[in-house]
Amino acid sequence: MAEPFHCDFSQRLFMGHLGNHMLNAADFHSTDRGFGMRYLMTIQRSWVLSRLAIEMEEMPRMYTKFNVETWVESAMRYFTSRNFRVVDSEGKVYGYGRSIWAMIDTESRQPTDIFAIDNGAINNWIVQDKECPIDKGGRVKMSDGAELVRTIGTYYNDVDINGHVNSVKYIERVLDLWDIDWYRTHRIKRFEIAYVAEAHAGDRLSFYLERQQPSPSGELEFCVRICKDGDTECCRSKVQFF
Amino acid sequence: MAEPFHCDFSQRLFMGHLGNHMLNAADFHSTDRGFGMRYLMTIQRSWVLSRLAIEMEEMPRMYTKFNVETWVESAMRYFTSRNFRVVDSEGKVYGYGRSIWAMIDTESRQPTDIFAIDNGAINNWIVQDKECPIDKGGRVKMSDGAELVRTIGTYYNDVDINGHVNSVKYIERVLDLWDIDWYRTHRIKRFEIAYVAEAHAGDRLSFYLERQQPSPSGELEFCVRICKDGDTECCRSKVQFF
Numbered sequence: 001m002a003e004p005f006h007c008d009f010s011q012r013l014f015m016g017h018l019g020n021h022m023l024n025a026a027d028f029h030s031t032d033r034g035f036g037m038r039y040l041m042t043i044q045r046s047w048v049l050s051r052l053a054i055e056m057e058e059m060p061r062m063y064t065k066f067n068v069e070t071w072v073e074s075a076m077r078y079f080t081s082r083n084f085r086v087v088d089s090e091g092k093v094y095g096y097g098r099s100i101w102a103m104i105d106t107e108s109r110q111p112t113d114i115f116a117i118d119n120g121a122i123n124n125w126i127v128q129d130k131e132c133p134i135d136k137g138g139r140v141k142m143s144d145g146a147e148l149v150r151t152i153g154t155y156y157n158d159v160d161i162n163g164h165v166n167s168v169k170y171i172e173r174v175l176d177l178w179d180i181d182w183y184r185t186h187r188i189k190r191f192e193i194a195y196v197a198e199a200h201a202g203d204r205l206s207f208y209l210e211r212q213q214p215s216p217s218g219e220l221e222f223c224v225r226i227c228k229d230g231d232t233e234c235c236r237s238k239v240q241f242f
Numbered sequence: 243m244a245e246p247f248h249c250d251f252s253q254r255l256f257m258g259h260l261g262n263h264m265l266n267a268a269d270f271h272s273t274d275r276g277f278g279m280r281y282l283m284t285i286q287r288s289w290v291l292s293r294l295a296i297e298m299e300e301m302p303r304m305y306t307k308f309n310v311e312t313w314v315e316s317a318m319r320y321f322t323s324r325n326f327r328v329v330d331s332e333g334k335v336y337g338y339g340r341s342i343w344a345m346i347d348t349e350s351r352q353p354t355d356i357f358a359i360d361n362g363a364i365n366n367w368i369v370q371d372k373e374c375p376i377d378k379g380g381r382v383k384m385s386d387g388a389e390l391v392r393t394i395g396t397y398y399n400d401v402d403i404n405g406h407v408n409s410v411k412y413i414e415r416v417l418d419l420w421d422i423d424w425y426r427t428h429r430i431k432r433f434e435i436a437y438v439a440e441a442h443a444g445d446r447l448s449f450y451l452e453r454q455q456p457s458p459s460g461e462l463e464f465c466v467r468i469c470k471d472g473d474t475e476c477c478r479s480k481v482q483f484f
Contacts, residue, residue: 004269004279004403005262005410011403020247027246037246038305062403063280152394155418156425161246161253161304168247176397180443183398201422 002060009180012059015191016172019052022084022097023167025068029082033125035117040103045112048102049167050079053192055134056086056095066094071127078102078111080122083132096134106162137192140236142223146208149177154203164198165205165234174224174237177209186241189219193237203228218242244302251422254301257433258414261294264326264339265409267310271324275367277359282345287354290344291409292321295434297376298328298337308336313369320344320353322364325374338376348404379434382478384465388450391419396445406440407447407476416466416479419451428483431461435479445470460484 006017030036060066069085084097160166212221219240226235248259272278302308311327326339402408454463461482468477
């Protein structure tokens with residue numbers, strides 16, 4: 001359900017909470033199939049979200065029930081792609097998501113072989129014929145002209161069970177770069193984020209914003225770079241409004 | 243369920259997310275009985291949370307399922323008190339909450355008569371014999387010696403469906419005043435907050451912190467005052483650690 005206090009002033013679910021539902025769906029789906037976060041913790045492995053893209057036709061309205069479907073689209077040794085579809089019980093599709101995950105050794109923080117888990121068990125769960133009709137996205141290109149628009153601290157509540165700033169917090173902080181009045185007249189068409197380096201509580205995050213040339217279809221596109229102390233890049237994000 | 247990304251570095255549910263579950267329980271419980279937020283919106287009324295106190299023996303661990311029970315303890319013309327008990331399916335009690343609510347006219351922002359709703363329907367739902375063995379709390383006393391320890395902005399994601407900074411965000415921001423290392427060696431025994439005035443997106447919030455004299459039982463007690471632009475008080479909070 002789109003819980004009331006997870007909805008914005010327009011009574012629609014916040015993008016960050018939708019992102020959290022997708023992360024949960026990914027976790028529950030992989031747990032049910034033997035390669036979830038909880039099991040991986042016992043063998044010193046962890047999934048790391050590398051990219052997430054979400055395109056919504058409409059955000060669920062307050063109190064609306066909806067389902068987040070997820071499936072593995074493909075798996076390679078070091079990356080797997082997992083898609084999402086947000087749908088209600090009558091089959092109405094709200095939108096889609098795409099994500100890319102790596103698996104790391106939690107000690108060395110180095111990428112590890114996904115196929116090493118239970119003899120490549122993930123290969124048994126690849127679904128190739130389910131459509132995810134949104135762009136895969138790619139590297140977010142930014143010039144040196146991006147402007148520093150905000151610097152914020154990170155605190156206890158920003159940090160997840162892995163000791164890093166929670167992926168969802170970056171989504172919220174990027175979307176916080178626009179004020180309420182902007183959201184009164186614009187809707188998010190597509191949100192995309194690539195996670196580059198992990199931040200920890202106490203790191204200060206700087207946000208650099210650059211507006212792209214208007215697209216032929218008139219969408220407003222912005223790119224955001226988030227850096228931690230100094231200029232170590234943590235994330236890059238692209239947001240399209242219409 | 244204590245969702246994994248709603249848990250802190252120690253894999254225990256964040257207090258803010260527990261607060262959100264309590265707000266949901268209050269909303270669902272009152273909706274089922276004809277005086278919920280959603281109905282009140284149609285008659286230009288709204289519940290406003292005035293005070294919340296939470297005492298936990300233990301915070302639910304990641305992936306643990308738990309229930310939030312709620313009941314109305316008493317109702318007067320302008321205030322009602324609602325309690326909470328957090329319990330698992332085997333009857334293990336994690337802790338309790340107490341809350342005080344007012345009802346306002348959403349146009350005038352003035353308090354209105356709770357008994358005017360459906361001929362005092364709330365009186366049919368008062369439970370007097372269910373125990374809530376935590377202190378009721380009261381006015382948080384602070385001296386002029388409280389120190390300004392942080393000032394933060396408020397943004398799009400901080401604002402709820404009523405257009406005000408979400409009650410849960412204050413809980414998180416207060417608890418963010420202590421760093422991760424503090425939480426490695428201290429646990430929250432009791433969290434208490436009184437909501438005084440509403441803040442809006444764009445308001446800057448200043449946090450004033452004052453440590454109380456150690457109690458005989460050795461608990462560490464802190465009081466926090468949150469003010470918006472200038473020195474208009476928004477909230478007062480008291481946090482006990484042990």
